[in-house]
Amino acid sequence: MAAKDSKVVEMEEVVIRFSGDSGDGMQLTGTLFSDTAALSGNDLSTFPDFPAEIRAPQNTVAGVSGFQLHFGSSKIHTSGDLCDVLVAMNPASLKSNLKHAKKGATIITDIDNYEPKILEKAGFASNPLEDGSLGDYTLVKAPIRKLTREAVAELGLDAKTADKSKNMFALGLLFYMFNKELDHTFHFLEKKFAKKPVVIEANKLVLKAGYIFGENVEAIKSTIEVKPASIEKGKYRNITGNTATAWGLMAASEKSGRKLFLGSYPITPATEILMELSKHRNLGVKTFQAEDEIAGVTSAIGACFAGSMGVTTTSGPGLSLKSEALGLAVITELPLVVVNVQRGGPSTGLPTKSEQGDLLQALYGRNGEAPMFIMAAASPVDCFYAAFETAQIAMEHMTPSILLTDGYIGFGSELFRIPKMADFPEIKPPIAAPNSDFKPYARDPETLARQWALPGTEGLRHRIGGLEKSDVYGQVSTDPQNHERMTFLREEKVQRIANRLPEQEIFGQPEGDLLVVSWGGTRGFVRSAVERMQKAGHKVGHAHFRYIMPLPKNTRQVLSAYKKVLVCELNAGQFVKYLRMNFPDIAMSQYNKVQGQPFTVIELTEKFTQTIQEA
């Protein structure tokens, strides 16, 4: 296609937000654009933002589904704050997404959807396209429905079928705006609709129509060039956090030689891990969709007992249901891996939104003294490495372990530099040898891990269970001294994991005015904000924690290195409570957000500036 005679503007990074009715296919549109951007060498990060209802009433704000993409020619840490381009397929999506658009942003909207009735449903008193309320933006008024139907007229499709391709129009238009190729989308369509040639043809025609519209429409004065990113050379793919978690677990299974067993019950936003793992029977993965979360975790505990790498995946309410069983895994000292993809709570809360509200539940939500290893993934790609490491530590230290991720990084995606399995360490669980002098609670002197004696092995018959057992020999024991000793041994075993953990790093100078502390899925936003502050000359550092229990050994030094400490988290202040409990003499202030939304770089930098200025 010959490009219009418009000028090309170069930009380092761009945020596009796709929004429409939940049936409008905005998730797919966003994904296809992202893949194309990635293929052209951009670094990127994405985040879908969709309603809890599968199909809320059409054209209402409740039914709006969004997808945000942040791509650029430099390292991209987050899915971005405010967008440069907003695609709003109907008035409701404009209504609910305008707040996510920068002043001066380009808004692409389907003007065929602005009938009075639809405007009213979206809560507009007057037509925003005409009442001047969008004066601060560049409006691209596209008759998307009309042009879509025209584009497919030759195929003789009915209006309803034709309208299903409207999203391709928006996509084609964006491809024009950002000088991107259509090939990847063509290939995708050919594969996806291989059995429906008409649908392939219709979508291709509409995609092209959108592109051509871009060439001709006056409102688009220039196209935008985002150069390939100067990121580490290598082979890349796009990956969501949930898929990365699933693959990290599989990698740990491969490296340990322990078959992966997953016992799980579907729950947003963790279900994708179950769905992903269920695809990989070819690699021997056994997924068991249990009748409830309790069966999910207890079947995984049974699988651990039998010698598999037992895993259970869930989200907040499911973790609550699993608590009793987690205590069982603690007292039997089996290497159960728990993945908790956090969402807004309490109770059903905000199922599709993200929060960091389960930290204290993960740490303390069990009866008795029941310590577990806990780590938290920092980004979609980090889910791969964190899942691997959680499973590695669980098996090598014979302790149940929790990996905390959240809906934001679980659903979000990033470019993933494909690693080689040869570069990962072998995982060596302490498996008891046949006919050896096995005692259920004899421990490795260094790690305090007990041995893993697998049923079916000659000479190792033994019994474990939820009743307290005698040290070393593992007989049922109610001896008071023994119970206290076992309690401290279980605690000490988890604490000693710190011996193998890397020291906590500070991003920035070793000392300065403000140390920003964060943990888990917020790393990207906090890091971007800290970078911005540093560029502006502020002495701000960033300590992002991946290891929660135990904390890295140098945590005290890290927290004492700067004049002020500010702990930022998406809850009412759980990590800061935990740090204050551990380091009562270190002053820390806190910044919390509990809106089911990630931080924005803008609000963080404002808070940092204010904190530095405070006396």
Next chain:
Amino acid sequence: MTEINNTIEKSPVKLTREDFMSDQMVKWCPGCGDHAVLAAVSKVFPEIGYKKENFVFVSGIGCSSRFPYYVNTYGFHGIHGRAAAIASGVKIANPKLSVWIVSGDGDSMAIGGNHFIHLIRRNIDVNLLLLNNRIYGLTKGQYSPTSPLGAVTKTSPYGTIEHPFNPGELVLGAQGTFYARALDVNPKLMTEIMFEAARHDGTSVVEVLQNCVIFNDGAYDEITDKTVREERTITLRAGEKMIFGAKRDKGIRLNGTSLEVVTLGENGITEDDLLVHDPYQTDPGIHLMLAKMAGPDFPVALGVIRAAKAYATYDDLMEEQIASISAKSKIHCMDDLLNSGDTWMI
């Protein structure tokens, strides 16, 4: 007894009951029916013939669930109600283990009811010994989901006002492929049944009517008392006519769509009129009627009521799926997976 044929490895030497005796002190009350179950297990395990390392006991919580400590096999004493789920994980993880669940009526019918029915529905090849004393023993005498309507217990001083479960009905309702009923006071029948349970491919539920001497003593006297046992129970055996009674003069026949107790020689009734027991038939209709039989009009059915090859086991289907999908797949390791699909060089 016939041979057991499956993939679980057999012992090269003949084992004895001593091989399964644990060194632990058995702490059930003297006279508790659980002792008889333990004795039957140590008697039948050498007959089953697997290597001793291949047996695994999994239990929940309750007096009955202490069982794993008292047999020298691999054992897992779990948490209340969850034995079925733990055992599912054990068996799916390693199908070459012979997995035995021991559970109480509270453990499997109340707190673990959900796992119980789903275990059966999936037909995972494990054996579940349901020690039904119609009471919560360990917590000292509260009524259970199998306590009869009106039962006076510590939490029902005026009698219960809830209708009990009949475990057999529940098993069949959940599409169970194996259900048997045994008496703690009849160890011979119990061992026979346990052997059949082991031989069956699929979830085998063995309900043991078990006396709790402390909190529900005599719960089954009406049928177990020597003076009436022959009259009030019927022991079903595959291929045999359904005959019972001290003088073996009574039988069960089908009258229209219902079962009926008849007396041989009365009204011209002969053995030819009686039903022949077929535990292997797929249709559970008669099995359900047999499981439901109760006094005063009917004898209580004992023995293997159902042992149908109605459908494949979950664990077999899992292994088959893994084998067939692996054979077809081009992805054989993590490196293959990581590099599959859309990738690009930068």
